[in-house]
Amino acid sequence: MHAFFEQRSRHFQAVSPTALSFPPHLHPQLELYLVLSGESMITVRDRTGHLQEGSLALIFPNQIHSYTALSPDTQALLVICDLSYAGRYADTLLLHVPQEPFLVPDALHPNVGFALRELVAEAQSREDSPVFAPLIQLILARTLPTLVLQRCRSTDHQELTYQIASCIGEHFREPLTLTGLSQALGVSKYHLSHIFSEKIGQNFPSYLSQVRLSCACGLLTETGRSVTEIAEEAGFESQRTFFRVFREQFGVTPLQYRRRAQKP
Numbered sequence: 001m002h003a004f005f006e007q008r009s010r011h012f013q014a015v016s017p018t019a020l021s022f023p024p025h026l027h028p029q030l031e032l033y034l035v036l037s038g039e040s041m042i043t044v045r046d047r048t049g050h051l052q053e054g055s056l057a058l059i060f061p062n063q064i065h066s067y068t069a070l071s072p073d074t075q076a077l078l079v080i081c082d083l084s085y086a087g088r089y090a091d092t093l094l095l096h097v098p099q100e101p102f103l104v105p106d107a108l109h110p111n112v113g114f115a116l117r118e119l120v121a122e123a124q125s126r127e128d129s130p131v132f133a134p135l136i137q138l139i140l141a142r143t144l145p146t147l148v149l150q151r152c153r154s155t156d157h158q159e160l161t162y163q164i165a166s167c168i169g170e171h172f173r174e175p176l177t178l179t180g181l182s183q184a185l186g187v188s189k190y191h192l193s194h195i196f197s198e199k200i201g202q203n204f205p206s207y208l209s210q211v212r213l214s215c216a217c218g219l220l221t222e223t224g225r226s227v228t229e230i231a232e233e234a235g236f237e238s239q240r241t242f243f244r245v246f247r248e249q250f251g252v253t254p255l256q257y258r259r260r261a262q263k264p
Contacts, residue, residue, distance in 0.1 A: 008027055008029060008080070010080075011081065011082045011084070011085075011128070012079075012080075012081045012082065012085065012123070012127075012128060012132055013078075013079065013080045013081070013123070014077075014078070014079045014080075014116075014119040014120045014122070014123035015077075015078050015120060015123070016036070016075065016076065016077055016078070016120050017075075017076055017078055018069075018072075018073070018074065018075055019038075019069040019071070019072050019073070019074050020040070020067050020069055020074070020076060020078065021067055021068050021069050022066060022067045023066055024043070024064050024065065024066040025064070025065070025066070026062055026063060026064045026065070026161065026162060026165060027061070027062075027080075028061045028062055028082075028083070028165060028169065028210070028211060028214070029061060029080050029081055029082055029083070030059070030060065030061060030079075030080070030081055030082075030083060030085075030086060030093055030136070031057075031058075031059035031065070031078070031079070031080045032056065032057070032058060032059070032077075032078070032079040032080075032116065032139065033051075033056065033057040033059070033067070033076055033077070033078050034054075034055070034056045034057075034076060034077040034112075034113060034116050035051045035052060035053055035054065035055050035056075035074070035075075035076050036053065036075040036076055036077060037053055037073065037074065037075045038052075038053070038069065038070065038071040038073050038074030038075060039051065039052050039053075039069075039070040039071060039074060040067055040068065040069055040070060040074055040076065041067075041068040041070055042057045042065065042066070042067055042068075042102070043065060043066050044057065044059055044063055044064075044065040044101040044102075045063055045064055045065070045097065045101075047100065047101060047102070049101075049102040050070070051102060053105070054104075054105030054108065054113075055102060055103065055104050055105060056102070056103045056108055056112065056143070057101055057102050057103075058098060058101050058102075058103070058143060058147070059101060060093050060096070060097050060098065060101070061083065061093055061094060061165075061169060062162065062165035062166050062169050063097060063101075063162075064162055077116045077117065077119075077120055079116060079119050079120070079136070081132070081136060082214045082217070083214050083215070083218060084133075084214050084215075084217035084218040084221065085132055085133045085136040085137075085218075086133075086136060086137065086140060086218065087133060087136075087137045087218060087221070087222040088137075088222065089137060089140040089141075089144065090214075090215065090218050092144060092149070093140075094152075094169045094170065095151065095152055095169075095170060096149040096150060096151060096152060097149070097150060097152055098147040098148065098149055098150075099147075099148040099149070099150055100147070100148065101147075103143065103146065103147075107146055108142075108143075109142040109143075111138055111139070111142050112139050112142050112143060115135040115136075115138050115139045116139065118131070118135055119131075119132065119135050119136070130261075133221060133222075152166055152169070152170060160185070160187070160195055161195065163185055164181070164185065164192070164195065164196075167181060167184055167185060168181070168207065168208060168211055169211065171184075172208060172211045172212055172215070172234075172235050173212075173215075173233065173234065173235040174235065175237070176208060176235070178192060178193065178204045181204070192204070208235075209245050209249075210249075212234045212235045212236060212245075213234070213245065213246065213249055215233070215234040215235070216230050216231070216233075216234040216236075216242070216246070216254070217257065217261075219233060219234065220254055220257055220258040220261065221258065221261040227239065227242070227243075227254050227255060230242075230254070242254070
């Protein structure tokens, strides 16, 4: 499956699309798709499902996927969010994939549909909300135990963009360079740099920083760890680098971000 890397600028999106069809793509966010009416054909990696009313697709980060609405009145709930909203489930989402990414209505806890509807309703009036993370984590708490998970392998797909995203997702906490990544993937760093530029839409350092920042935001929101510990856990080479990159991305310091996120 040929796919393109979707560069998303929004940290959180919750909508109710009609007749959604979208070509194969991947991104480092979690994606949830619940069919409300009609029928959709969804492909995730090498699995294709015909989802009818009440069925859910869980699309883990960096998984190639596509949508095809099978009727013009197909209605769904769609949530796409950074892993910072996933809390303690972020590592599970990064390092594993479900053998079967689709859940039929009988397999869904009632909380899942409720939480998705609340997310869409809340997102209509607010760009960000303190209820987003708890509701995402409620959905994951009710769905992940029902899935059979397997460890990600960068060789699962021959698509180089998938291999790039998968390798970085697994090793972003380690010292990682373009040269090291190219050696791990068995391609020249010049070809890899071209892929980042042409298919991912940003250079290697920028993409790596985004993955690390997503991890750091989750730790700031969900834990009481010190900024120094979080910077190290997220893979930044120093606290100074962490502060600089964080301010460039969010316009506030990590501690200011934590206070805002935890403000009732």
